[in-house]
Amino acid sequence: MLYSIPNILTYLRILAVPLLAACFYLDGDMANWLALLIFILAAVTDFFDGYLARAWDQQSSLGRMLDPIADKLLVSVVLLMLVHSGTISGLHVWAAIIILCREILVSGLREFLAELQVTVHVTQLAKLKTTGQMVALGFLLAGGAGDKIFAFTSQLGLALLWTAALLTIYTGYDYFRVGINHVINSGN
Numbered sequence: 435m436l437y438s439i440p441n442i443l444t445y446l447r448i449l450a451v452p453l454l455a456a457c458f459y460l461d462g463d464m465a466n467w468l469a470l471l472i473f474i475l476a477a478v479t480d481f482f483d484g485y486l487a488r489a490w491d492q493q494s495s496l497g498r499m500l501d502p503i504a505d506k507l508l509v510s511v512v513l514l515m516l517v518h519s520g521t522i523s524g525l526h527v528w529a530a531i532i533i534l535c536r537e538i539l540v541s542g543l544r545e546f547l548a549e550l551q552v553t554v555h556v557t558q559l560a561k562l563k564t565t566g567q568m569v570a571l572g573f574l575l576a577g578g579a580g581d582k583i584f585a586f587t588s589q590l591g592l593a594l595l596w597t598a599a600l601l602t603i604y605t606g607y608d609y610f611r612v613g614i615n616h617v618i619n620s621g622n
């Protein structure tokens with residue numbers, strides 16, 4: 435299973451992260467479009483690795499471990515680079531902080547619950563949050579280059595980022611509530 439197609443797609447998503455970050459050190463609109471292209475390809479692998487793993491019955495422990503790590507690396511690095519470049523600035527940085535904090539909180543919570551042999555399944559709302567987050571980041575990666583085609587690309591990206599941040603708070607609370615219930619019920 436180490437070299438199954440779903441796992442290879444996950445590896446590619448992880449490899450895309452430094453390539454995407456490198457785009458921020460290039461100049462001009464082409465850098466925005468290249469970053470967006472890499473991001474879209476990485477996001478598509480996120481859909482297909484899980485879909486193919488289930489369809490081809492190639493789910494593996496390695497894939498279950500690496501998939502959320504790849505997702506969090508992608509989102510975290512893009513958020514950090516967008517803040518670094520000034521695309522996300524001012525009060526909008528709080529939306530990025532909310533998203534990053536939730537990702538870390540949920541990762542730690544899942545690790546803790548795994549020790550209790552408790553699995554928290556991804557809800558439809560959490561999937562919607564992820565989709566909204568990816569769309570927001572796509573608009574923000576297009577940035578100034580996108581603004582030349584559609585004048586409100588950056589503003590739409592920031593509005594979607596806040597929408598994703600609000601969904602992030604709700605879904606993060608949902609995970610936290612489930613986790614706390616298991617801690618209380620386990621008697622620890």
